[in-house]
Amino acid sequence: MLYLLVYPLTRTVLISLQDFQLRQLILGDARFVGLRNYGTLLTDDRFWQVVRRTFLFMAVNVTLIMVLATLVALLIERLGRLGRIAVLSSLVLTWAMPVIAATTVFQWLFHSEFGIVNWALGRLGFTSFDRYPWFAHGPAAFTILVLLIVWQSVPFAAITLYSALVTVPAELYESARIDGASARRIFRAVTFPMIRPIFMLVFSLEVIWTFKAFVQIWVMTNGGPGDATTILPVYAVQTALSSQRYDLGSAASIVTVLMLAAVLVLYFRQMLRQEDEAL
Known part of the structure; x- marks a missing residue:
C-alpha cells in the first residue's frame, strides 16, 4: 500500500515543488522552486476553463x-x-x-x-x-x-x-x-x-x-476537438507529456485531488447536517 499509494502521491507533490522538465527527468538535477508552479497554474486562463468544464x-x-x-x-x-x-x-x-x-x-x-x-x-x-x-x-x-x-x-x-x-x-x-x-x-x-x-x-x-x-x-x-473534452486529468497529462512540463502536470494533479476532496467534504457536511435536522 505504501509503494502503490503513498509513494506516488509523495513523489507527485515533490515534483510539483521543483523545476522538473525533460532535462531534469534525464539528468536528475531538479531544483526546488516552492509554490511557483502552483502560481503559474492558478494564473493560467486555460486552466480555469478546464476547471469549469470538469465540474x-x-x-x-x-x-x-x-x-x-x-x-x-x-x-x-x-x-x-x-x-x-x-x-x-x-x-x-x-x-x-x-x-x-x-x-x-x-x-x-x-x-x-x-x-x-x-x-x-x-x-x-x-x-x-x-x-x-x-x-x-x-x-x-x-x-x-x-x-x-x-x-x-x-x-x-x-x-x-x-x-x-x-x-x-x-x-x-x-x-x-x-x-x-x-x-x-x-x-x-x-x-x-x-x-x-x-x-x-x-x-x-x-x-x-x-x-x-x-x-x-x-x-x-x-481532449479535443480543441479543448472541448479536456478535463483536469487530461489537462495534467497534456501538460506533462505534450509540453514536457512534469512540474506543472504534477501541480495540476495535486490541485485536482484537493478540489475533489473539497467537493466530497462539502457534500458530506451537507448530508450530515440534513440528517441532524431530521433527528
Whole structure:
C-alpha cells in the first residue's frame, strides 16, 4: 500500500515543488522552486476553463447516473424472478466490459462514414446527419463521452442501490399503502431514508470516478476537438507529456485531488447536517 499509494502521491507533490522538465527527468538535477508552479497554474486562463468544464462534466454525469441507476434499481425490485435475472445479467455484462473495448465500440457507433448512428438517423429522415463528423464538433464529442461514461457507470450504481432496496422491510411499505400514500410519497418517506447511507456512498464513488475520468477521453478524443473534452486529468497529462512540463502536470494533479476532496467534504457536511435536522 505504501509503494502503490503513498509513494506516488509523495513523489507527485515533490515534483510539483521543483523545476522538473525533460532535462531534469534525464539528468536528475531538479531544483526546488516552492509554490511557483502552483502560481503559474492558478494564473493560467486555460486552466480555469478546464476547471469549469470538469465540474460541468462531473455534474451532468453524476446526475444522469444517479437518476437512471435509481430508476433501474426500482425496476429490478418490481420484476419477476426471470426478468430480474435477465436485467441483472445484462448489467453485470455491461459493467464487466473493459473500458478500452467499450470506448472503441462507441467510436465505431459514431463513425462519420461507417457508424450505425449516422445510418440509423439517415433512415429515419435526418439527412443532415449523413457522414456527420461527431468527433469534430465539441458539443457532440462531449455528449458522446457523457453517454459512454453513464452507460459504463449505471450498472454498478444500479446493482448497489438494488442491494440496498431489498433490505427495506416489507412491513413499512404495507403500512404506507394502508395509510393511502402514493408511490412517490412512499419512495420519499420510506425508501429513500432507508437507503440513504448506500446512496451517499454510491454518489461519492461516482463523483470520484467521473471527476478523474481519463481513459475514455484520452482514447476517444485526446481532449479535443480543441479543448472541448479536456478535463483536469487530461489537462495534467497534456501538460506533462505534450509540453514536457512534469512540474506543472504534477501541480495540476495535486490541485485536482484537493478540489475533489473539497467537493466530497462539502457534500458530506451537507448530508450530515440534513440528517441532524431530521433527528
